[in-house]
Amino acid sequence: MAGKTSGNVNLSAAKTAKKDEFYTQLTDIEKEMRYYRKHFKDKTVLCNCDDPFESNFFKYFVLNFNRLGLKKLIATCYTGSPIANKQLSIFDILGESEETQNKPYKAVVTTVYDKTGDGGVDMLDVAELFKSGENELTELEGDGDFRSPECLELLDEADIVVTNPPFSLFREYVGVLVAHQKKFIIIGNVNAVKYRETFPLIMIF
Numbered sequence: 001m002a003g004k005t006s007g008n009v010n011l012s013a014a015k016t017a018k019k020d021e022f023y024t025q026l027t028d029i030e031k032e033m034r035y036y037r038k039h040f041k042d043k044t045v046l047c048n049c050d051d052p053f054e055s056n057f058f059k060y061f062v063l064n065f066n067r068l069g070l071k072k073l074i075a076t077c078y079t080g081s082p083i084a085n086k087q088l089s090i091f092d093i094l095g096e097s098e099e100t101q102n103k104p105y106k107a108v109v110t111t112v113y114d115k116t117g118d119g120g121v122d123m124l125d126v127a128e129l130f131k132s133g134e135n136e137l138t139e140l141e142g143d144g145d146f147r148s149p150e151c152l153e154l155l156d157e158a159d160i161v162v163t164n165p166p167f168s169l170f171r172e173y174v175g176v177l178v179a180h181q182k183k184f185i186i187i188g189n190v191n192a193v194k195y196r197e198t199f200p201l202i203m204i205f
């Protein structure tokens, strides 16, 4: 019986972890963001549940940085993410050590241009701009939890937060954004609209 309970607990934890690691498609982000384009001008956007080189939120904002007229883009990555713990090809480009690859980190982008000179802007330019130090890619002190002091400092710096947060922490996540009086766009599980914490926010708009 004890074994069965433990099995159920493990299964439930695995299901939760799986839901928390659901990644958003670029096309879905593009479809949604077209309604908000004008709101991003001269703004600092924070993606605080986003591995910069796997998250399509980071990709969308970095590749549309100039078109949207962004002031700054910040993305932070959580240590619990399996993606944070895998070998990232982008770090091979950057020549980072294996030790650095396994740590949660923060990306801060203030400039995006055709660094490679190949006639267009893509993720290779983004990598080169980190490599040259024109943009910043640094390790976080903690684990990248959106509730950690260093991530809350970044939250306070941001004008708009855009992400798909971990489903299991959805209520708490929205609570933190509201407590810090942030504007936000969340693409997430449709069931979350029925939450006590979320429904009144939807009624406002």
Ligand SMILES: C[S@@+](CC[C@H](N)C(=O)[O-])C[C@H]1O[C@@H](n2cnc3c(N)ncnc32)[C@H](O)[C@@H]1O
Residues within 6 Å of the ligand: 019, 020, 021, 022, 023, 024, 048, 049, 050, 051, 054, 055, 056, 057, 077, 078, 080, 081, 082, 144, 145, 146, 147, 163, 164, 165, 166, 167, 169
């Ligand atoms: C549903 S996934 C979405 C990932 C990404 N935002 C996207 O849409 O593709 C949620 C992400 O939040 C991360 N995460 C889980 N707990 C977190 C926490 N406490 N603080 C910050 N990020 C967390 C997970 O590792 C995962 O990468």
